[in-house]
Amino acid sequence: MNEKDAWADITFIVTKDCQLACRYCYLVGKNSNERMSFEVAKQAIDFILSDKRMQQYGGVVWDFIGGEPFLEIELIDLICDYLKKEMFKKNHHWFNNYRFSFTTNGINYHDEKVQNFINKNLSHLSIGITIDGDAAKHDLNRIYKHGGRGSYHDVVRNIPLWLEQFPDEGTKVTISSDDIPYICQSVMHLYALGIHKIHINTVFENVWKDGDDDIFLQQLLKLADTIIDNDFYAKCTCSLFSEDIGKPLDPLRDNQNWCGAGMMLSVDATGNFYPCTRFAGYSLRSKKPIIIGNVRDGINKNKLRPFLTLDRTTQSPRECIDCEVASGCAWCQGENYDAADTNTIYQRSTAICKMHQARVRANNYYWNKLYRKLELEGKREDFEKYKREMKPEIC
Secondary structure, eight states, rough: OTTTSEEEEEEOOOOOOSSSSTTOOOOOOOSSSSSSSSHHHHHHHHHHOHHHHHHTSEEEEEEEESSSSSHHHHHHHHOOOOHHHHHHHHOOOTSSSSEEEEEETTTTTEEEEHHHHHHHHHHEEEEHHHHHHHHHHHHHHHHTTOOOOOOOHHHHHHHHHHHOTTOOOOOEEOOOOOGGGHHHHHHHHHHHHHHEEEEEEESSSSSSTHHHHHHHHHHHEEEEEEHHHTTTTTOEEETTTTSSOOOOOOOTTTTTOOOOOSSSEEOOOOOOOESSSSGGGGGGEEEEEEOOTTTTTTEOOHHHHHHTOOHHHHSSSSHHSSOTTTTOOOOOOHHHHSSSSSOOOOOOTTTTTTHHHHHHHHHHHHHHHHHHHHHHOOHHHHHHHHHHHHHHHHO
């Protein structure tokens, strides 16, 4: 895909504050002091809309994050109005090819100002609410920063309104060591709520204990049985099961970088640019932030260049390159940098290796069982058609 077919990904870190203190959150430096001003946002927009490199993209996703972005809904409303006005004034080709994107904890989704913003921009909006599963799993990690109370009930009350407005959206579920035993029941709970697209990932940080991969495998086998035996595969998706994972890779043909760091752009409250939000200071445990420019001076191409040369081979150890189940094994560029022995972005973290291997074993079981069932029921051809139509969600 060339850049004219691709969309630029621009992220505004509008606040570093959040109502929650999720135990697995990689944003270790959240605080209530750092808030983007409208002036900084305007400077960033003015630079981006005039930057020649950005002009090559056919469209743009304007992403707003925190902390919790909807804490700054009035600021975001001003920013989005300015964006629309400037794209129109400049006759910019992005004017008809843009989206405003949010991932929210969902707590104040029903707020009048949030709903006014949604109704105003609905045709150009993507909003995902993070709900981790049933109350047992969700409240294990997604707790209020004051008092430590679980947030499940404050989030789930807003799910019907969200699904009414965004019926095709999915939710993102995060798995860490302590909540592995809740995976199957949580996916079933989310399906019951009417959320039919479940995107699940394990945290990239090295939090895993001995035996976690075995528990993970048993949960995925149980989940596979439940999905297949109850025909959920025909109307729901779960990203844990994909036919595209668990194969060896050709290091020449399959050598792209998994992560988009360097192809994205993030801007913070002070106007600094980053190759990805994970390289901002509040995302890093032990390393210094990597700043590639600012709203006043633009992007320093020399600081960006190392990110543009990243691929699988340049950062993976030999065992990852030669791994027989390498496909689908992901990484986060920011976590690679944060966990590295030195200040390098070329050292891949392998903390999720055993978890990926467990997922591959469960996938082999899932697809073998599903296709046996489909063959016996004469539904294989119909399912192949469904997969073609739903390919982005299934994989």
